[in-house]
Amino acid sequence: MGRIKTSLIKRxxxxxxxxxxxxxxxxxxxxxxxxxxxxxxPSKKQRNIIAGYVTRLVKEQD
Known part of the structure; x- marks a missing residue:
């Protein structure tokens, strides 16, 4: 199980x-x-969460 992303991060x-x-x-x-x-x-933590989520989306595309 993983963490749930907030709507701001998803958007x-x-x-x-x-x-x-x-x-x-x-x-x-x-x-x-x-x-x-x-x-x-604004924050390093949010940037890393977004980058990780983007990476996951890219891998799901293939």
Missing amino acids: ITFDLFRKHKEEFKKTFEENRELVEQFADI
Whole structure:
């Protein structure tokens, strides 16, 4: 079982994923850098949660 993502995290993640789907990779480290470029996320923890969620979405696409 995992943690449940808040609606803020889901909304930001889906917006980023919809706009930049082709640019995200399958690795967390690369996605963390991309999230930092594409969005102004105030905290490191939120950025990492969003990057992890994006990574999961990319892996589910394949």
